[in-house]
Amino acid sequence: MFNNTQSSSRSFQAIRRALFTLSFTGAAMCTAMMPAVANAAPPAQQKTQVPGFFRMKLGDFEVTALYDGYIDLDPKILKGASAKDIQNLLARMFLDNTPGVQTAVNGFLVHTGEHLVLVDTGSATAFGPTVGAMLGNIRAAGYEPAQIDTVLLTHLHADHSRGLLTADGKAAFPNAEVRVAKADADFWLDEQIAAKAPEAAQPMFKLAREAVAPYVAAGKFKTFAEGEALIPGVVVSPSPGHTPGHSGYLFTSKEQSLLVWGDVVHNHAVQFARPEIAIEFDIDSKKAIASRKKVFADAAKNKLWVAGAHLPFPGIGHVRAEAKGYAWVPVEYGPIRSDR
Template sequence: MIRPLYPRHVLFAAFALALPFASPITTQAAPAARQQTQVPGFYRMAVGELEVTALYDGYVDLGTNLLKGASAEDIQSLLARMFIESGKGMQTAVNAYLVNTGKRLVLVDTGSSKCFGPTLGGILGNLKAAGYQPEQVDSVLLTHLHPDHACGLLDAEGKQAFANATVFVAQDEAGFWLNPEAAAKAPADSKAFFEMAQKAVAPYQAAGKLKTYSTGDALVEGVSAAPSPGHTPGHTGYLFSSGGQELLVWGDVVHSHATQFAHPDIAIEFDVDNAKAIASRKQVFAAAAKDKLWVAGAHLPFPGFGHVRSEGEGKGYAWVPAEFGPIRSDR
């Protein structure tokens, strides 16, 4: 028998020591491509027995010069506290809300469709991503008739986006935007708003599916109108109640969360009546804080669910956004 020149354990040790110095045989992986798309824009929460889905239409950058009621320096200071850089404008979300009551499928506001630029118009796509189809919506409640809330009544071809829905709008709102005399007297830079509102509701009106209502009129079961005029003449929120919980979908009570919670006296250029809009905002804030309502806002950071907290007498309010989490009805 021929014995090895070195004991076996010595050879193994020598081989192991040599491994780190050996040239590894590897294949260089290609760099991972960057992903340029965001997740679908929907988020769900429960309010009692209601399933409420926030739908993201997109965003628009609003100039800080549109805010009124405080000095430019004070406004910029409030924006800086929220890390909004000077000169870059305010990235402002446009949201709508889909409520499944178990019997009805109710959509509050419809987004902007094709009325504004490419950063908006995502409601229909996000509604489908959320597991629903437009034809399943049976009621559309409009907070007001501005184009970023009403233009989504139409699809890309200008037809009814919600073929089986009845559209509800406050009488004071319809009486203003759908009034030919008011449109004729409007300033030149506002005429397009009248035209877009009238075009958006026209097919529903022709089909007998546009319903106007006055305060106190019955709407959808479990929903009551909460008028908050000023931003527009008939601007209205909707209060949903179920299982001892309440959600106020408040439309355009707030456009700039960074400034208007802390200083409700700050108005925005789009308000038809600044004084009324400010009074409505203060009233809504006080009620939401006192009653600990869930609220949902069309221009709050998506998904726009949360609470309003009072900071004390004369110290304004704060926005408390909802935490991401599972759909729970016990909160």
């Protein structure tokens, strides 16, 4: 038996040596037969970004952030601090300001189960080739513009309302009712007010009138007064100052709430840390600052989800109170979860 065991061991060792030799020889042959690609050039760089949408659950609602593009804003339009202070705040967040600070333009699509609601429509062609991706990203997110039944505008500035139109000037959302605060419509759509405005501001009035014109003609443009009910699960949250009727919209489902706040913030690096810093686009900067401070305090206290038109995409997150000022806490990318 001992001899048999030794014989088996020797046979096993011989088999291992043979297999090793065979595998080494085969690997060498395969290597020799492989095409010489080590020095080949890689394919061309793609130079495109992924589609601009991001989804999250809010109770039974589904929220889709939509990227329209970006605008480079000159930091000189921020008012209420020295240029050095503003540059330091930008540098602290590693923000480049050449040729300007890259500033996102976002919209938000909320599926309530009963309604498909779009808050703000982007810029379309109003500010050049770096914006205007809203319609394409709605489709990339799985919807068609014709399926949207309600468009809520935070205000009538062109980077929020001009996306109401297609490239040929028709209604981009043909089945939607468009709503905006009466105070904003009374200001931006009044030709007498426009005529008295500074010449540099008059194009903004014209862009607003043109944006809503197809909906006015179809009887689908309606204003609302403060406190007026819109649709179930949505409450108007007035924040005047940036424009006369500037408004956010508070969406609530199963005790979870998201405030889509429009232009409460234009620059996250500066205005969270220093809420008293305004922007020259504000119609009434004192009111805008007061609104921003109130919104920040409420959002931090109540731990609201918030969504901003000019926050870095997807523009959704929380506001955290600091010893001095506030901080922006962006949403974490992840799967769509129904257990939260």
